[in-house]
Amino acid sequence: MKNQNYCSLNEKLSEISRRDFMKFCGIVAASMGLPLSAGPQMAEAATKAKRRPPVIWLHGQECTGCTEILLRPTHPSLEHLILDLISLDYHETLNAGAGHQAEAALKQSMKENAGKYILVVEGSAPLKDGGKYCMIGGRPFVDIVKETAAKAAAVVAIGSCASWGGWQSSSPNPTGATGIPEVLKGTTVVSIPGCPPNAYNFLSTVLYFLTFGKLPALDEKARPKFAYGRLIHENCERRAHFDAGRFAKQFGDEGHRQGYCLYELGCKGPITHANCPSILYYAGAGTWPVGTGHPCFGCTEEAVGFKIPLHTQAEVSQVTPAAAHAPIETAQGKGMSAGAAGVLGGVAGVAIGAGAMIAKNLGQSDEGE
Amino acid sequence: MKEEQPLGGRLFTPTFLFCLLFFIIALFLLAKRFMYGLGAVTNMSDGYPWGLWIAFDVVVGTAFGCGGYAMALLIYVFNKGEYHPLIRPALMTSLFGYSLAGLAVFIDVGRYWQMYNIFLPWYINPNSVLLEVALCIGAYVVVLWIEFTPAFLQKMGADSAKKSLEKIMFIFIALGILLPTMHQSSLGTMMVVAGSKLSPLWWTPWLPLLFLISCIFMGFAIVIFEASATSTRYKIADESHMLSKLSGIFPWMIGIYLLVRFADVAVRGHLGLAFKGDLMGNMFLLENLLLLVPMCILFMPASRNNARVLFFSAISIILAGTLYRFNCYLIGFNPGGGWTYFPAAGEILITVGIVSLEIMAFLWFVKRLPIYHRA
Numbered sequence: 094m095k096n097q098n099y100c101s102l103n104e105k106l107s108e109i110s111r112r113d114f115m116k117f118c119g120i121v122a123a124s125m126g127l128p129l130s131a132g133p134q135m136a137e138a139a140t141k142a143k144r145r146p147p148v149i150w151l152h153g154q155e156c157t158g159c160t161e162i163l164l165r166p167t168h169p170s171l172e173h174l175i176l177d178l179i180s181l182d183y184h185e186t187l188n189a190g191a192g193h194q195a196e197a198a199l200k201q202s203m204k205e206n207a208g209k210y211i212l213v214v215e216g217s218a219p220l221k222d223g224g225k226y227c228m229i230g231g232r233p234f235v236d237i238v239k240e241t242a243a244k245a246a247a248v249v250a251i252g253s254c255a256s257w258g259g260w261q262s263s264s265p266n267p268t269g270a271t272g273i274p275e276v277l278k279g280t281t282v283v284s285i286p287g288c289p290p291n292a293y294n295f296l297s298t299v300l301y302f303l304t305f306g307k308l309p310a311l312d313e314k315a316r317p318k319f320a321y322g323r324l325i326h327e328n329c330e331r332r333a334h335f336d337a338g339r340f341a342k343q344f345g346d347e348g349h350r351q352g353y354c355l356y357e358l359g360c361k362g363p364i365t366h367a368n369c370p371s372i373l374y375y376a377g378a379g380t381w382p383v384g385t386g387h388p389c390f391g392c393t394e395e396a397v398g399f400k401i402p403l404h405t406q407a408e409v410s411q412v413t414p415a416a417a418h419a420p421i422e423t424a425q426g427k428g429m430s431a432g433a434a435g436v437l438g439g440v441a442g443v444a445i446g447a448g449a450m451i452a453k454n455l456g457q458s459d460e461g462e
Numbered sequence: 463m464k465e466e467q468p469l470g471g472r473l474f475t476p477t478f479l480f481c482l483l484f485f486i487i488a489l490f491l492l493a494k495r496f497m498y499g500l501g502a503v504t505n506m507s508d509g510y511p512w513g514l515w516i517a518f519d520v521v522v523g524t525a526f527g528c529g530g531y532a533m534a535l536l537i538y539v540f541n542k543g544e545y546h547p548l549i550r551p552a553l554m555t556s557l558f559g560y561s562l563a564g565l566a567v568f569i570d571v572g573r574y575w576q577m578y579n580i581f582l583p584w585y586i587n588p589n590s591v592l593l594e595v596a597l598c599i600g601a602y603v604v605v606l607w608i609e610f611t612p613a614f615l616q617k618m619g620a621d622s623a624k625k626s627l628e629k630i631m632f633i634f635i636a637l638g639i640l641l642p643t644m645h646q647s648s649l650g651t652m653m654v655v656a657g658s659k660l661s662p663l664w665w666t667p668w669l670p671l672l673f674l675i676s677c678i679f680m681g682f683a684i685v686i687f688e689a690s691a692t693s694t695r696y697k698i699a700d701e702s703h704m705l706s707k708l709s710g711i712f713p714w715m716i717g718i719y720l721l722v723r724f725a726d727v728a729v730r731g732h733l734g735l736a737f738k739g740d741l742m743g744n745m746f747l748l749e750n751l752l753l754l755v756p757m758c759i760l761f762m763p764a765s766r767n768n769a770r771v772l773f774f775s776a777i778s779i780i781l782a783g784t785l786y787r788f789n790c791y792l793i794g795f796n797p798g799g800g801w802t803y804f805p806a807a808g809e810i811l812i813t814v815g816i817v818s819l820e821i822m823a824f825l826w827f828v829k830r831l832p833i834y835h836r837a
Contacts, residue, residue, distance in 0.1 A: 436810045
C-alpha cells in the first residue's frame with residue numbers, strides 16, 4: 094500500500110501508524126498461509142469499503158474471555174484495529190448504551206444491513222426448559238441467535254462455548270448448553286474454538302471473508318483449516334523431547350526444569366487440533382501453555398477440553414514415537430555396481446590363479462633340488 | 463661377481479598380450495576421463511574426493527615400490543653387502559611403483575593442467591602435508607630413474623658415463639633412503655589430519671610410524687614375491703638362500719609393528735571396536751591376522767627355507783599392508799554427510815590397466831635390460 098493511499102485512510106484508522114497497520118495485515122495473511130500480496134489486499138478491503146463492515150456480536154453463556162483476548166493483546170494497536178476496521182454495531186460488553194437503547198441499535202442494524210452483516214456469537218445457548226437460563230431483553234438467547242442468524246452474511250462462533258458448548262456443556266450440563274452450530278443446523282457456522290481462541294485466528298477469518306468474499310477452507314467441524322488442520326503435537330516446540338523419550342514426570346522435577354515433553358503430565362497436544370505452537374499468543378516466544386511449562390488441556394477440541402481430566406494422559410493415536418530416528422543425513426555417493434563387482438571378481442580370480450601357478454612351479458623347483 | 467644380464471627371449475608372450483588388452487581398455491577409459499571429467503568414469507564425490515586411484519595406485523602402489531628403499535636400507539645403512547644382487551630388481555619395482563603413482567596422481571587430479579604449480583616455490587604452503595608428499599614423491603621418482611640409469615648405460619655400452627655416474631651415485635642412494643622415509647611416513651600423517659573422520663581403530667598420532675614400518679616390511683615382501691615369481695619363469699641365479707635369510711627380518715619387524723599397533727589401540731581404549739563384528743572391526747582383525755600368521759610361520763627357520771611357504775607368507779604380508787592402507791584411506795574413513803563410496807567399474811579398469819602397464823614394462827625391462835644375474 095502506497096503512503097498517499099494510506100493518508101486517505103488515516104482518518105478511519107485514527108492513531109494507528111501505517112507501519113503497524115501493514116504489519117497487522119501481514120501477520121494475518123501469514124498466519125493463514127496466504128501469499129505476501131494478500132496482506133495489502135486485505136488492508137485495502139478493510140479500509141476502502143464505503144462503510145466499515147457491520148458486525149453484530151452476541152453473548153450467550155460465557156465468561157467474555159473471547160472478547161478479552163481481542164481487547165487486551167500486548168500488540169499496541171490491535172484493539173484499535175478491531176474497533177476501527179469494523180463497525181461493531183452491537184456488543185453487550187462494549188455497547189455505549191444499555192437496556193432498550195442497546196436493543197434498538199441491534200434492531201436497527203439488522204434492518205439496515207440485512208444480508209450484509211457478520212454475526213459473531215460468543216458463548217453457548219442453553220436449550221433446556223425453553224432456553225430460560227439465558228434471557229436477554231426478556232427473550233431467550235437461543236431465539237435471538239436464530240433471528241439474527243437468519244439475516245446474516247456469515248455466522249462465526251467464537252470460543253469453545255459457542256463452537257460446541259464449552260465448559261457449560263460438561264456433565265451434568267444442567268442448562269442444556271449447546272454450541273451454535275447445533276442450534277443453527279443447516280447454516281454454516283464457522284467455528285473458532287479455544288478457551289480463549291487465538292485472536293489472530295478470528296481476525297484472519299473475518300478479513301479473509303471481507304477480502305475475498307468467501308470463507309476460508311473449513312474442515313468437517315467448520316473450523317478454518319489454516320488454524321485447526323494440524324495437531325498441536327505435530328508442531329510442538331518440545332516434540333524432539335517426546336521423540337527422544339525425555340519426559341517431565343512431575344511439576345518442578347529435573348525434566349520439567351529442563352523443558353522436557355509434558356506428555357506424561359497429561360498434555361493433550363497429541364489429540365488437540367490447533368495452531369498454538371506455530372503462532373503463539375501475541376507476545377512471541379513461549380507465550381502459550383506448553384511454552385510456559387503447563388501441559389495443553391485441549392481447550393479447542395470437543396470431547397477433550399473440560400471433558401478429559403487435566404492430568405490424564407492422552408492416547409497418542411495418530412503419531413506414535415518413532416521406533417528409529419530419521420537420519421539427519423541423506424545417503425549420497427555411489428555404491429558398488431554389478432560391473433564393478435564383476436571386474437573386481439575377475440581381477441581377484443586372475444591374481445589367485447597367477448599366485449597358484451607360481452606356487453605350483455615353486456613347489457616343482459623345490460622338489461627338483 | 464658376475465654382472466647383470468638381459469634375460470632375453472620373446473617379448474610378445476600371452477601374458478604380455480593379455481596385459482596389453484587391459485591397457486588398451488584403460489586407454490579408452492582414460493580418454494573418456496580426460497574428455498568428460500572425473501565423474502564420467504569414477505564414483506568419487508564431494509564426500510570422497512579420493513578413491514581407488516589414490517588408495518591403491520598411490521598409497522599402496524608406492525608401498526609396493528618400497529622394495530628399493532627397504533633393500534637400500536639393509537645394504538647401505540646396515541651394510542649387508544651380501545644382498546646386493548637383489549637391489550637392481552628391487553629398484554626396478556620401485557621405479558615402476560613410483561612412476562605409475564605419479565601418473566595416477568596426474569589422472570586423479572581434477573585440474574591436472576594446474577599441477578605444475580606444485581613445483582613453483584612462490585606458491586608453496588610449507589604447512590601442507592600433501593605438498594610434502596607431492597614434492598617428495600616427485601623428487602624420489604627422479605632419484606629412482608637416476609639410480610636406475612646405470613642399467614641403461616650398461617645396455618648402451620657407455621661404460622665411461624656409467625663409471626662417472628657411479629662415482630656420485632652415493633648422493634642419490636642417500637637421497638633414495640631419505641625421501642621415502644619422509645613421504646611414506648607423511649602418507650600416514652595425511653590421515654592424522656582426518657581426525658575423527660577416521661575410525662579410532664586406525665586413527666592415531668602414531669600413523670606416520672606405522673606407515674613407515676609397514677612400508678619397509680612390504681618392500682621386503684615385494685622383493686621376495688618378485689624374486690620367487692621370476693625364478694619360476696626365468697633362468698636366473700639362485701637367490702633362495704638370500705631370500706630365506708632376508709625373511710628372518712620379518713618376525714622381528716612385524717612383531718614390533720603389531721606391538722605398537724595393538725598397544726596404541728588398547729591404550730586409547732578402542733580395542734572393543736575390533737570385536738563388534740561389523741565391517742570395520744572385521745577388517746581390523748583380518749588386516750592384523752594377515753600379519754600375525756606369517757610372523758608366526760616365519761619365526762621357524764625350517765619354514766623360511768621352504769620356497770612355497772615363503773612365497774605365501776610374502777603374499778600375506780603384502781595383502782596385510784595393502785589392507786591396512788585401504789582401511790586407513792577408504793574403509794575406515796567416514797566423511798559424514800551420509801556419503802558412501804565404492805569404485806566404479808571404469809575406475810577399477812583404469813587401475814587394472816596401470817598394473818598391466820607395470821607388468822608389461824617389467825617383462826620388457828627384464829628381457830632387454832641387465833637386471834638379473836643369469837644362472
